[in-house]
Amino acid sequence: MEKSASAKAPAFSVLLAADFPLQALRRTRHEREREEPLGLLSGTHRRAVILAACAQARAAGVVPGSSPSQALARCPRLQLQPADPSAEAEATAALLAVSFSLSPVVEETEPGICTLELSGHAPLQREPRLRAAVAQLRELDLRVSAGLAATPLLALYAARECPAGEVRIIAHPRTFLAGLPLSAAAPPETLQSILARWGVRTLGDLTDLPRAEIARRLGAEGLALWERAAGETVRPLTPARPPAHFIARHTFDHEVGTLEPVHVILRRQLDRLCLDLVNAGLATGRVELQLHLEDPPDFVSYISLPDPCSDPATLFRVLATRLESLHTASPVVGLTLRLAPTRPLLRQPGLLDATLRDPHGFAETLARTTALVGADRAGTPSVEDSRRPDAFRLSPPPALLPPLSPCASATPPAVLGPPLRRFRPPRAAWVELSAHRPSFVRSTEVAGEVTACVGPWLASGEWWRADLAWQREEWDVRLDSGGLYRLLHRPDGWQLEGEYD
């Protein structure tokens, strides 16, 4: 009976990232820069003061409210930066993403604080899952503390009282509250002095006093404070909405000329976006990366994946490969990453399917090859539906190779003649004619007497478009050297188009 009662009892959790703006800023820095002490400035103006400082800086004597020169005198290695709204937005999104992996009812209580309703979890599962969430946030470079209690307020007190990286569970609220200082309930200044004169120092001291008497003597403010001190009220949460679009943006605080800072931000964004995708039961099939440059236009890259993917490491490898050979005309000032959601592939591959062994490894190989030779110079060729010579297009290789149709495999369509090896562009040739037929050919590739020839094969097309109209006359010739060649006669002269293999 007791077990079922506790399973039905409300349970709330709070994930709290202390010094949130500072943590958000730290996440955007490279690993080796994170070792340096960091301070948060109130702005970039002359009268800016320190708003927050990391533990290392605080240990050196840097206190909030001091001027930058005072702070630097106490901690010479201190890095000072103003708050970064895009970094805070990304850190908030990461906190929400991990929260949504725990519960569908999540409230963004304050910047760096999320309240979750965990009543749906079995009591024994709550603590391990919270610990896993704290560890996951640690991997996303957010150090949070977590509180678990019967009401949102108690959970918040617990999270505040708990060191970063830990989970505090409140099983006996009265015992826990008895030792908390009165300041934990944020008393109004007017009441603070009165209560101090009464000798009320802790929340327990206050809740020991009768609620009705507090209300009679201190009014509505006193009653609200008593209720906050008791922490028994279960307020309804204002649920946040899970993201509908999988987009991350970042603005650098300075122009970036190397890939390293871009990689750091991309990895952070991918970790969070992939978590959002997994929470929504989705994966991505297409990645769009836009690098905002100091001088427009921006660099935009679209990457189609061979298989839907929600693994941040794989996506990062694909993006890093694409960026390897990138040279921009001006420095990068920001970036936007969009993942197009799609359903993950749930079909079990057939025994005889000719699918890729490692689709993402293949995509990476292709991306590397494309980066080496150029985007328009690698892919699976197909002949265009046109009679224009050498009309083909390159497209990404298919993920699945379909079997040849039975009739095609039995009697494949006959292709006549040896394949042509083209000279791109065709080589200029000097051709001697005899009875209106080529009798001698000379070009940079080959020279010789024509021992046999067939032609002319006349062709023309797109005559209705002045810029694309073409007309040609082909001859197939055999030279005395033994090779078979294709000659081309155009209004501007003779050309050697290719050699038969």
Place this chain on the structure above:
Amino acid sequence: MLLAGLLATTRQARLRVALVDAADAFDPASYATASLEHLVWVRPRTPEEALAAADLLARDANLAWVVLDLRGVPATRLSRLPTQPWYRLQRAVESSGVAGLILSPLPLIPCTRVRLRLRHAHAFTSLHEDQSALLTQLQPEVDRHRSAFGRLAGA
């Protein structure tokens, strides 16, 4: 012609082929449409780029064959290529299990296991013959055949 035969055979077996075409001479219109579906055609600008691309592709076990076609590249350019990348390429195909085929106008690769010399002089009538029939006319001569355990066997 050898390439045409390879593309037809691998398509039947549903194996993927990468062609690194150093001279950019491949003509898709000369092949059956089905023979192109499993092909990754790479068109490098220089022989050095071609070697680097072949090296990348040879490490991907999703491919069954990597063909490096150096025909059409001037012999002077080919002779200037360093020898180390060939050994690197050999190690790459050995570790990934990808089969490597290099088509070159002269005996160039020092570490090849099998070297075939293909002599062909098509008759003028071959222009109207079926490709599969022409393939049977290819007469490869084994120029070199070195066993993987050649030294051991020799000892």
